[in-house]
Amino acid sequence: MLTDQHGRRVNYLRLSVTERCNLRCLYCMPDKPLSWVPKENILSYEDLFLFVRAAIDEGIDKIRITGGEPTLRVGLDGFLKQITDYAPDIDLALTTNGLFMGEQAQRLADAGLKRVNISLDSLQRAVAGRIANRDVLGAVLEGIEASQAAGLKVKLNMVPMRGINDGEMIAILEWAMARDISLRYIEYMENSHANKHLKGVRSAEILEAVGARYRFEPVASADRSSAATLYQLENGYRFGVIEPHLEKFCENCNRIRLTAEGFLIPCLYFDEAMSIREKVRAGDVAGAVAVLRTVLANKPEKNRWSSDNQGSERAFYQTGG
Ligand code: SAM
Ligand code: SF4
Numbered sequence: 627m628l629t630d631q632h633g634r635r636v637n638y639l640r641l642s643v644t645e646r647c648n649l650r651c652l653y654c655m656p657d658k659p660l661s662w663v664p665k666e667n668i669l670s671y672e673d674l675f676l677f678v679r680a681a682i683d684e685g686i687d688k689i690r691i692t693g694g695e696p697t698l699r700v701g702l703d704g705f706l707k708q709i710t711d712y713a714p715d716i717d718l719a720l721t722t723n724g725l726f727m728g729e730q731a732q733r734l735a736d737a738g739l740k741r742v743n744i745s746l747d748s749l750q751r752a753v754a755g756r757i758a759n760r761d762v763l764g765a766v767l768e769g770i771e772a773s774q775a776a777g778l779k780v781k782l783n784m785v786p787m788r789g790i791n792d793g794e795m796i797a798i799l800e801w802a803m804a805r806d807i808s809l810r811y812i813e814y815m816e817n818s819h820a821n822k823h824l825k826g827v828r829s830a831e832i833l834e835a836v837g838a839r840y841r842f843e844p845v846a847s848a849d850r851s852s853a854a855t856l857y858q859l860e861n862g863y864r865f866g867v868i869e870p871h872l873e874k875f876c877e878n879c880n881r882i883r884l885t886a887e888g889f890l891i892p893c894l895y896f897d898e899a900m901s902i903r904e905k906v907r908a909g910d911v912a913g914a915v916a917v918l919r920t921v922l923a924n925k926p927e928k929n930r931w932s933s934d935n936q937g938s939e940r941a942f943y944q945t946g947g
Contacts, residue, residue, distance in 0.1 A: 627685045628882075628918070630892075630925040638881040639686045641674070642946035643702065644694040645886055649723050650759035651745075652821040653785055653814055654942045667887045671705040673906040677884065679712055680911045681918065688717040692946030694886070697726040703737040710738025719743065721783070721947065725762060727769030735776040742773050743810070746782045748791045749801055757790065774805070785812045786827040795827075795835045803863045810854050812868040815894075819941045829869040833857070836865070870894075876927065882918070883945055890918060892925035894945055 628636040645663055650656055669677075678689065689709065696702060697720075710718060717740065724744035727734075731742075746766060748754040754763040773780050782802050786792045795811065802809040814826025836842060842857045845864065854866030876893075883891040888903030900921050905913040 628922055630922045632925070632927050634879055634925075635685075636880050636882055636922055636925075637685055638688040638690070639678070639681055640690045640692055640881055640883045640946050641678070642692050642694060642883070642885050642944065643674070643696045643705070644668070644699045645941075645944045646698055647693065647695040647723070647943055648698060648725060648760070649695065649762065651723075651747075652757050652759075652790070652824055653787065654947070655819060656759065656821045659941075663887050667903070669886060669888045669903060669906065671701055671708070673888075673903075674884075675705065675708050676906045676909070676911055677888075677902055677914050678709055680915050682709075682713050682716065684915060684918070687713075687715075688719070690719045690721060690946075692721040694943050694946070695723055695725070696720060697722050697730050703730070703733045706734060706737040706739055714738075717741070721745075722769075723758070723762070724766040724769030724773075728765060728772045731769065731772040731776040731778060735778050739778060741779040741781070743781045743783050744770055744773065745784075746770070746798060746802075747784055747787075748794055749797055750794070753791055753794070757787075770805075770807070774807070780807050782807055782809045783812055784809060785814050786832060787814055788825040788827055790824075792827050792835075795832060796839055799836065799865060802865075803859075803861075808863075809865045810868055811865070813871055815870055815942075817942060818939050819943075828871060829855070829867045832867055879925075882922065882925070885944055885946070890921040891940075891945055892921050894940070894942075894947070898924060 630636055647655060650658065706718060709716060718738055719741040720734065720739055721743045744766065747757045751763045755761045770780060784798050786795055799809055811832045813828060814824060840859045842859045845856045845858045847856045854868050856864055856866045858864050885891065888901050888906065889899040890902055891899045900917050902914040902917050905917060
C-alpha cells in the first residue's frame, strides 16, 4: 500500500501520455509552446507499462490517462489493453477533449477503457471555438455520443470563465441531464501559461446559479477521495464541483501524477518532481518504485490555490490537469 507523509493512502495514478495537443484552450495552452519536449525524452509505452505494472503491484487501482491530448498518441488502445490484461479490475479512465472519440471510442472501450471525461465548455459553436481556438463543437458532440454508444461511462468537464461561458452553466447542466451524463464544473486554476485576462468563477457562484433554477442537496460521494463535491437535484440528477481554492480540497487527496517524459509529480500545483525515466529505461523497476516512495514522502499537504492563489508555473498540458 502506498501512503504519503500525511497518512493519505495513494491509489490513483494520473498518467499523461503526451503534452501535445490539437487545441489551444484559453485556460491551458493558448499559445503553442516555444518548444515541445524532444521526442527522445518521451517514455515508450513499454517503459510506461513497466512502471504502471509496478505501481499496480504497490496498490494503485485507479488510472486516468490524460495529456495534452491523449488520443493523439498512436497506439493508445494497445497500451490500455496491456494494462487491463495485467489488472482486469483496474478502474481505467481517460480525460480527453473528445475530438477523436468519434473514431476511437469503440476501440478504446474494447481495449478495456471504462470511463471517459470529455471537456465541454460551451454549446455555442462560436464560443466553443473561441475557447479552444478551433472550430470544435461538432466533433466534440459527436465524440460524446460515440463514447456513450460504446458503453463508456461519460462525464463532462466545464471550466466556467467570466464573460466567456459563465452564462452557459445552466444550459450545459440541462444538456448533460437530458442525456443522463454527470457534469463537473471545474474552478479555473490560475497558471502562468493561461490567457492573462481570464477570470474564473468560484464554486459559491456556480452553486448560486444552479440554485436559482433548481433545488439541490450535497450528497456524500461513494469515493471519499473524489476531487469533486457532489450535489443532487430533486429529480436525482447528480453534478459535481471541483473547487481547488477551498481550504479542505486536499484533505483526502489520493493521487500522484506521471508525465510523458517520466516525471513523478506529487501535486498539480507544486513544481517539485522526480524522474523515473532513466530507471525504467534501464529496467530498474525497483529503483523507479523507490523514486515513487520518495515523491510520496514529499507530497505537500495542500496545494497553494487555497492559500496564496498566485497561480502555478506548471502547465496543465504537461501535468495532465
Ligand atoms: N486534453 C484533454 C482535455 O482537455 O480534456 C486532457 C488534458 S486537460 C489538461 C485535463 C483537464 O484539465 C480538462 O478538463 C481541462 O478543462 C482542465 N484544465 C486545463 N487547464 C485548466 C485550468 N487552468 N483550470 C481548470 N481546469 C483546467
Ligand atoms: Fe489541449 Fe486539453 Fe489543454 Fe485544451 S485543456 S489545450 S484540449 S490539453
